[in-house]
Amino acid sequence: MPVERLPTGVGKLDELLEGGFPRDFFVAATGEPGTGKTVLCISFINQGIIEEDRNIYVTTEESRSSIVEQASQFGMDFRAAMDSGRLIIVDALMREENPWTLRRLEVEELIEKVLDAKRNLGRGRARLVIDSLSAFWLDKPAMARKYSYQIKRVLAKWDFTVLVTSQYAITTSAAFGWGVEHVADGIIRFKRVVRGGILRRYLLIEKMRQTDHSLYLHEVNIIKGKGLVILGPVQARREDIALPGGVMKRIAEGTPR
Ligand SMILES: Nc1ncnc2c1ncn2[C@@H]1O[C@H](COP(=O)(O)OP(=O)(O)OP(=O)(O)O)[C@@H](O)[C@H]1O
Numbered sequence: 374m375p376v377e378r379l380p381t382g383v384g385k386l387d388e389l390l391e392g393g394f395p396r397d398f399f400v401a402a403t404g405e406p407g408t409g410k411t412v413l414c415i416s417f418i419n420q421g422i423i424e425e426d427r428n429i430y431v432t433t434e435e436s437r438s439s440i441v442e443q444a445s446q447f448g449m450d451f452r453a454a455m456d457s458g459r460l461i462i463v464d465a466l467m468r469e470e471n472p473w474t475l476r477r478l479e480v481e482e483l484i485e486k487v488l489d490a491k492r493n494l495g496r497g498r499a500r501l502v503i504d505s506l507s508a509f510w511l512d513k514p515a516m517a518r519k520y521s522y523q524i525k526r527v528l529a530k531w532d533f534t535v536l537v538t539s540q541y542a543i544t545t546s547a548a549f550g551w552g553v554e555h556v557a558d559g560i561i562r563f564k565r566v567v568r569g570g571i572l573r574r575y576l577l578i579e580k581m582r583q584t585d586h587s588l589y590l591h592e593v594n595i596i597k598g599k600g601l602v603i604l605g606p607v608q609a610r611r612e613d614i615a616l617p618g619g620v621m622k623r624i625a626e627g628t629p630r
């Protein structure tokens with residue numbers, strides 16, 4: 374039987390993934406700040422709204438209204454989806470008097486709230502975003518793997534296709550605790566480089582089980598009115614493979630004529 378896939382809402386990315394994320398997969402979008410992880414999450418949920426899935430968006434770094442506003446800048450109406458019972462945004466930041474607020478960044482509370490939201494939305498294929506998952510272990514990075522596994526195991530019984538984000542430090546490009554990458558069925562890695570004075574963003578599918586996916590690094594752009602746009606694959610460029618200029622100079626100086 375062919376694998377059922379959920380399109381991500383980013384057309385070109387789906388082409389690189391044989392159509393999207395396999396149903397019930399647990400996929401991690403990883404990378405440094407401002408690289409497009411949240412924009413991908415928003416697209417994934419918007420696609421779920423279009424396909425009449427049950428949609429849950431857990432936001433720990435931005436408020437509910439910030440996510441709604443960001444979506445509207447890409448022409449996606451999250452407010453209408455919330456009003457019509459297609460989308461619940463669980464907010465962990467504002468601590469307002471709302472039933473869909475997390476009071477503590479605790480994994481048990483997260484799972485409980487997500488299952489409540491699913492019951493509220495009703496039966497059927499569901500999409501879940503947790504943006505970001507690393508927020509749940511920032512003060513205890515050694516727990517990353519255990520928590521990721523716990524979340525994956527519990528949610529697997531509920532027909533969720535899950536997209537989580539995991540942040541990498543801008544200074545070291547390292548994750549806050551190892552864990553989610555090994556537990557995840559798929560990894561979409563976002564990267565950033567300043568080249569020629571311009572911030573460029575890239576995406577690489579590092580892992581997608583059961584999928585003959587692209588192995589190329591692709592440049593991406595974030596565009597008003599559209600969202601995440603995948604540009605062409607990056608060709609091997611001289612600056613990607615060459616040693617830095619200073620090193621080349623020292624090698625040249627140290628080499629006997
Ligand atoms: N309306 C818009 N038009 C063009 N670019 C936009 C627009 N809105 C956001 N962006 C771009 O998207 C970037 C934010 O991307 P995103 O929120 O997906 O980052 P992130 O990877 O989730 O980062 P973090 O780890 O900090 O949450 C902004 O810095 C900006 O460059």
Ligand SMILES: [Mg+2]
Pocket residue numbers: 410411412434504
């Ligand atoms: Mg984000």
